[in-house]
Amino acid sequence: MTQAQAAPTTPGKARYLIHAPGGAPLTDFLALADVDPEITVVDVIGPRDSPHTAVVEISPDKARVLALHFSSASTPSQQLTIEPDQPLSMFDRAQADPI
Template identity: 45%
Template sequence: MPMSGNASNTRYIVRAATDETALAHFLDSIQSDPAIRVVDTIGPAAGPPHTVVVETDPATAERLRQRTLNQLMIEPDRPLSLF
């Protein structure tokens, strides 16, 4: 069951570092984790996503980083600015 909005949750960008199948495995592995909510997937309409935006707490994000070391890049989703 997806978690509801929480003030301590942050959005993170997740993408494959080298192996594109790592992101698909990641998506499968978090489906039953109530501490992680998929906010958006980014990629071509006819193919698998290349980037995923998730919402979770910082401790869970760090756990994911450790678990997927060298397979995925997980970083905070920060607003883009031209200046």
């Protein structure tokens, strides 16, 4: 678990991953996120000059608005995707122990 995953979220907000197939669209989004008080960028993943994923803290309503906006982008290769940030685990707890 990274430090970003361990930190609690702001009440009324949740963590989401925003992913771009290339660095430019995400870089553009991050520039807009800097001036939007509804978006808190928690972490950026990827090379400094070409990040591919951002962890953001936003309200579920804002996530729906962004999802609609991303899905209506005119150029599919430039589209961003958004999904809830889920904690990672090495093993699915529901699976039986193989040993």
